[in-house]
Amino acid sequence: IHKFWGSQPILLNSNNELSELNSPIIQDSIAIREQPFTLSSSFEWSELDLTLDCEIQELYELLCENYVEDDDHMFRFAYSKQFLIWALKPPGWLSEFHCGVRVKTSHKLVAFISAVPAQIFVKGKLKQMVEINFLCVHEKLRNKRVAPVLIREITRRVNLKGIFQAVFTSGAKLPNRPVAVCRYWHRSLNPKKLIEVEFSYLTRNMTLQRALKLYKLPEKPITPGLRKFKLSDSKAVCDGLNLYLSRFELCPKFTETDISHWLTPHEGIIYSWVVQPTPSEPITDMISFYSIPSSVIRHPKHKHLYTAYLFYYFTTRTLFQDLLYDALILAKSNNFDVFNALDIMENKSVLEDLKFGMGDGNLQYFFYNWCCENIATDNVGLVLQ
Numbered sequence: 001i002h003k004f005w006g007s008q009p010i011l012l013n014s015n016n017e018l019s020e021l022n023s024p025i026i027q028d029s030i031a032i033r034e035q036p037f038t039l040s041s042s043f044e045w046s047e048l049d050l051t052l053d054c055e056i057q058e059l060y061e062l063l064c065e066n067y068v069e070d071d072d073h074m075f076r077f078a079y080s081k082q083f084l085i086w087a088l089k090p091p092g093w094l095s096e097f098h099c100g101v102r103v104k105t106s107h108k109l110v111a112f113i114s115a116v117p118a119q120i121f122v123k124g125k126l127k128q129m130v131e132i133n134f135l136c137v138h139e140k141l142r143n144k145r146v147a148p149v150l151i152r153e154i155t156r157r158v159n160l161k162g163i164f165q166a167v168f169t170s171g172a173k174l175p176n177r178p179v180a181v182c183r184y185w186h187r188s189l190n191p192k193k194l195i196e197v198e199f200s201y202l203t204r205n206m207t208l209q210r211a212l213k214l215y216k217l218p219e220k221p222i223t224p225g226l227r228k229f230k231l232s233d234s235k236a237v238c239d240g241l242n243l244y245l246s247r248f249e250l251c252p253k254f255t256e257t258d259i260s261h262w263l264t265p266h267e268g269i270i271y272s273w274v275v276q277p278t279p280s281e282p283i284t285d286m287i288s289f290y291s292i293p294s295s296v297i298r299h300p301k302h303k304h305l306y307t308a309y310l311f312y313y314f315t316t317r318t319l320f321q322d323l324l325y326d327a328l329i330l331a332k333s334n335n336f337d338v339f340n341a342l343d344i345m346e347n348k349s350v351l352e353d354l355k356f357g358m359g360d361g362n363l364q365y366f367f368y369n370w371c372c373e374n375i376a377t378d379n380v381g382l383v384l385q
């Protein structure tokens with residue numbers, strides 16, 4: 001029944017048998033096809049050049065109009081152009097991995113998939129993998145088996161670079177067996193707007209006045225010594241974060257260059273703070289979140305919902321709950337409407353106290369060509385965009 005996924009080196013939900021644990025499902029020595037996979041005759045492959053603003057614009061429009069929506073079709077991700085550059089051009093990026101499909105005659109971009117290289121620790125083993133993201137097929141081309149061709153083609157291109165494992169997430173249920181099943185939690189920052197766009201609801205016991213009071217936050221962060229991350233913090237933060245993440249069964253391993261890329265603050269993209277009690281002392285803690293607006297589909301007043309997503313953090317001195325509270329304050333003061341966090345890492349232990357509410361729907365983590373037993377959510381230390 002699953003014609004595509006049934007042919008791939010992955011674990012299926014329907015099959016309980018695990019092959020050798022914590023190892024590849026097929027070996028690296030497979031023959032790699034030299035020619036691109038065949039698209040139907042009216043389409044052509046097109047490597048996007050994300051150094052060109054016009055091509056970023058095309059990708060931005062494809063995703064804005066056709067990328068992930070919630071189940072009720074009220075909101076659709078509206079990743080900004082600058083965010084896409086940040087997410088798709090980390091250290092080691094390759095333009096072959098920005099894989100587009102165009103209509104031959106009009107050159108219109110109608111489908112896309114991407115990969116970025118990443119070093120991933122899984123149950124103590126370090127593997128060079130890619131992270132797959134932004135799989136998108138134009139609405140008019142759905143259910144025509146374009147997605148399997150995109151996945152096969154990105155796999156071929158990744159294999160040609162000597163990489164044979166991938167990690168990806170999906171909100172939609174797939175036939176693939178997830179390695180972890182996580183959930184988003186939401187913390188209201190702007191309850192009035194969230195109610196207006198029907199992201200949240202009032203109840204008999206919860207009036208707008210009560211909601212405003214419940215979710216009110218101070219204007220300034222509380223932790224002494226909290227300041228914005230700067231480039232020169234990269235080494236200390238890289239060491240601190242890698243050490244912190246090593247406690248989780250699934251986590252990335254960062255280089256100093258990765259940290260500079262992923263954590264240097266950019267308005268509207270990525271917000272990062274460190275705690276350095278005094279300038280002569282070392283950095284003790286770090287927290288970060290990124291920005292993905294969503295389009296509010298067909299709303300008379302509000303066009304976008306501004307959402308902050310908890311990214312990486314580590315603590316050695318500050319209580320995690322206090323650090324995340326400061327992140328909420330900073331997100332609010334940067335005009336975000338809602339703050340999202342998964343129940344991964346240490347998050348679950350503080351979400352309720354910080355007035356997060358559990359979302360509906362899961363975010364599942366998957367491997368490609370890696371056999372591994374399930375990982376508990378609080379053992380996941382990997383965040384994808």
Ligand code: YNC
Pocket residue numbers: 001002003004005006066067068069130132133134135136137138141142143144145146147148151154155158159163164165166168169170171172174175368
């Ligand atoms: C999905 N999201 O099961 P079977 S997340 C993976 N991820 O195959 P068709 C998916 N597979 O069951 P459509 C998938 N959605 O018959 C569907 N599938 O074996 C499978 N939505 O293909 C599905 N973006 O072309 C089925 O489906 C086959 O036209 C059906 O296209 C799907 O980025 C899609 O949600 C998702 O744009 C492109 O619905 C389309 O519906 C769409 O007939 C809105 O496909 C946007 C959206 C997904 C966001 C993401 C992660 C993607 C991971 C892909 C897998 C990577 C594997 C690793 C490769 C590298 C390996 C190395 C080394």
Ligand code: MG
Pocket residue numbers: 137141142143144145146147
């Ligand atoms: Mg299709």
